[in-house]
Amino acid sequence: MGFTMLIVEDEETLRLSLRMALRAEGYNVLCTEKGEEALKIVEKELVDLVILDIRLPGMDGLQTMGKIKELDPTILTIVMTGYADVETAVRAMKMGAYDYINKPFELDEMKLVISKALETQKLKMELNRLRRGRMEGWAEAGIVARSGKMKEVLELVEKVSQTPRTSVLIEGETGTGKELIAHAIHNQSARSSKPLMDINCSAIPENLMEAHIFGHEKGAFTDAKTQHKGLFELADGGTVFLDEIGDLSLSLQPKLLRFLETQTFKRVGGTVDLKVDVRIIAATNKDLAQCTKEKTFREDLYYRLKVMEIHIPPLRQRREDIIPLAYSFLDRFNREFKKTVKGIAPKAEYLLEAYDWPGNVRELKNSIERAVLLASGEEILPQHLPWEIRGKESEGTPSHYSLDYSLEEIERIHILNVLQDTGGNKSLAARRLGISRSTLREKLIKYGQYERKD
Ligand SMILES: Nc1ncnc2c1ncn2[C@@H]1O[C@H](COP(=O)(O)OP(=O)(O)OP(=O)(O)O)[C@@H](O)[C@H]1O
Ligand SMILES: [Mg+2]
Known part of the structure; x- marks a missing residue:
């Protein structure tokens, strides 16, 4: 495995010769001459x-070492x-350095210390891995990943889980x-015993958002009868998603940026800076780089967030x-519907694999949910899948139901299709079906269908 090391040394000759020697060992080597620079790299x-x-x-x-340890x-x-300088060496060890080496030293001496350190690191990583049972652990967390692309994502998740800030x-x-994935990062991190607060930036009106995130003081605005803690305070020690x-x-973006840089903020109507320890995980389905060009997203905030980026590929790119x-x-x-559908027929599997899934995993999940409800036998068949997935197969046929179906079965499938088409609106579906709402309800109860949402 390729280890990455960082050399922080202001003496150029030593820095370069170390870099050369370590690269020759096959390590990935980064260099800088300044502590401040080292933190940015880390x-x-x-x-x-x-x-x-x-x-x-x-x-x-x-100082640099202390800050690095804080970061990771x-x-x-x-x-x-x-x-x-024995005294400094001892202090460094007390602060958690793995080892020290006295200058001047032979390169071989350094290589030995490094390989010893990496052995320890490898053991630690192995241990973590074993503890989590790798892929089984992911499955337990309800995350499925067969493709190389998704496994890479999970490896990244594992790494960032270990850097809690x-x-x-x-x-x-x-x-x-x-x-x-955001939840998985929190749950695997050292913050897992502390709260994870979710907030959807598009769901809350702009004028309430600031108070929601940062809290407000008594009297900050007309309705502010008491002081109120915001999400960041409530999540202290944990994660904000x-x-x-x-x-x-755009008015809140600089405040978030300031928080990311200093971990401090002010409540709405407040004058004191408050400091909390939270990790920010942000998510977007927009192209943020494009948003910065259109000036709807600040470039500085984008770059600050982008430091650790996880890109989840669309399902059609990891079939x-x-x-x-x-x-x-x-x-x-x-399990949920107490059904016993055992598998998916090969033809249906083929259709699932060939479809482009614009709604990605959520669309797949909804399709399977519906198919499980529709299936009356042991297998999910093509006709249990939504028409857009069946694609060409059903084009031009007014009815694509098999002639083997009983009337009741066709009724059931038709009702569920209409219901899906109305987005689950039962009144509308009943009207279209030409039956009363209560008849529709009775039928749904008979088929064992409940109202569900995702
Ligand atoms: N790898 C996976 N394994 C198992 N279930 C998954 C996987 N990826 C997504 N899902 C499921 O798919 C559904 C959609 O996932 P999620 O809500 O996390 O998507 P999202 O990217 O946040 O979507 P949106 O941008 O619309 O908010 C959820 O029910 C989730 O559990
Ligand atoms: Mg989402």
């Missing part, structure tokens, strides 16, 4: 190990001390699983996931 890249000079211009080595406690650090931007089309971040108003997902939903809805 925020942006997934660094495994930092080799750090104690004496740096500007922010010194110990799993990063190993090796400090380089000069002039037989880094903010994360999740991008993907509607229904790709952004919310699911800002869904549909692309819809956050291997379709059938495993379909079966996991089949299982779920069998």
